[in-house]
Amino acid sequence: MPKHFILQIETATQVCSVAISVDGRTLAFRDVDEPNVHASRLTLLVEELMHETGLSFADLAAIAVSKGPGSYTGLRIGVSTAKGLCYATALPLIGIDTLTAMAAGFVAEQSHPIHAGTYLYPMVDARRMEVYTGTYDHRLNPLKPAAALIVDAHSFSDLDTNQQVTLFGNGADKFEDLFAANEHVVVISHFKNSARHLSGPAYRAFLDNQFENVAYFEPYYLKDFVATTPKQR
Template sequence: MSNHHILQIETATPVCSVALSTNGETIAFRDVNEPNIHASRLTLLISELLEETGLGFKDLAGVAVSKGPGSYTGLRIGVSTAKGLCYATDLPLIGVDTLEGMVAGFKELYPGVCAGYARLYPMIDARRMEVYLAIYDQTLQPVMPVSAVVIDAQSFSTEETDRKIVLFGSGADKLKGLFSDNDEVHVVTGFLNSARFLSHKAYQAFLAGEFVDVAYFEPYYLKEFVTTVPKNLTTNPFA
C-alpha cells in the first residue's frame, strides 16, 4: 500500500498546531499554546515538522485544515496558509470540522472517561458564557450539530440519569464552578486542541476524494449567536 502523507493545520483555538500523518496515523506534531502567535509561528512550525520527518511538499498527498468553528483570526490564518500551500504545490485541500477533531482527540486521550458518559460535548470558548459546541455519543456519532449557545446552570438539566455528559475544550474550562454540584455533568479542564486529532478524519476524506475548492473555501466562523439560553440540551436532540 502506498504511503499517503497529509500535512494538518489547527488554528481554531489559542493553540497553534501542525501535524503530519501517514495513512491516518500521526507521525509528528508541534503544539504551541501561546496567545496570538499563529501569524508569526505557523509557517515556521510547518518547516520544522517537514525537516524533522525528512519529508518535502513533493512527498505530501494533501493538506488538511481545521475549518471551524473557532477564533476568527486563528481560522483565517490557518485556512489562508493551507490555501496558499495548496496553490503553490497543487495539493488537494481537506477541511475538517474542528469539534469533530476535538471529540476524536478526547476519546483517544481519555478513553476511560468517555466510557462512563453517554454524551460528549466538545466546546470552544466564544465570549462571556457563550460557547461553540456539538454533541456526540460514545461511538463519536453526532447527536446535535454545531451550535453557538449561551450556557447557564440549567443548560444541561435532565431527568434521564443514563445520559450523563462530559464537557471539555476551551469553552468548558470556564464552566467548572458552574456545574461543581451537578453529578450528571462532568467538566474536564485543560484539554488542548491539536492538529494530530485530525489525522483519522483527514485520511478518510482523502480516500473518499472529499476535497474542498481551494479558490472558494472559507472557514466556518459561526458568527451568529443564539441570543436566548437553550434549555435541556441533553434531551432536545432526542425528542
C-alpha cells in the same frame, strides 16, 4: 502499498498547531499555546515539522485544516496558509470541522472506553458564558450540529439518570465551578486543541475523496465577526 502523508493545521483557538500523519496515525506534531502567535509561527512550524520528518511537499497526499467554528483571526490565518500551500504544491485541501476533530482527539486520548450513555460536548470559547459546541455520542456520531450556546446552571437539566455529558475544550474550562455539584455533568479541564486530532478524520476524508474547492473554500465562522474598540487604559 503506498503511504499517505497528510500535513495538518489547527488554529481555531489560541493553540497554534501543525501535525503530519501517515495513514491516519500522527507521525509528528508541534503545539504552541501562546496568544497571538499564529501569524508569526505557523509557517515556521510547518518548516520545522517537514525537516524533522524528512519529508518534502512532493511526499504529501493532501493538506488538511481545521475549518471552524473558532477564533475569527486564527481560522483566517490557518485556512489562508493551507490554501496558499495547496496553490503552491497542487495538493488537495481537506477541511475538517473543528468540533469533530476535538471529539475524535478526546476519545483517542482516553485510557478506557467511553460509557454508552455519555454525550460529548467539545467546546470552543466564544466569550462570556457562550461557546461553540456540538453533540456527539460515545462512538463519535454527531447528534446535534455546531451551534452557539449560552450555558447556565440549567443547561443539560433534561438528562435521564443513566445519562451523562462530558464537556471539554477551552470553552468548557470556565464551567468547572458551575457544574461541580452536578453528577451528570463532567467538565474535563485543560483539554487543548491540536493538529494531531485531525489525523483520523483527515485520513477518512482523504479516502472518501472529500476535498474542498481551494478557490472558494472559507472558514466556518458560525457567527459573523464583530469588531470592537479596545478599552482606554
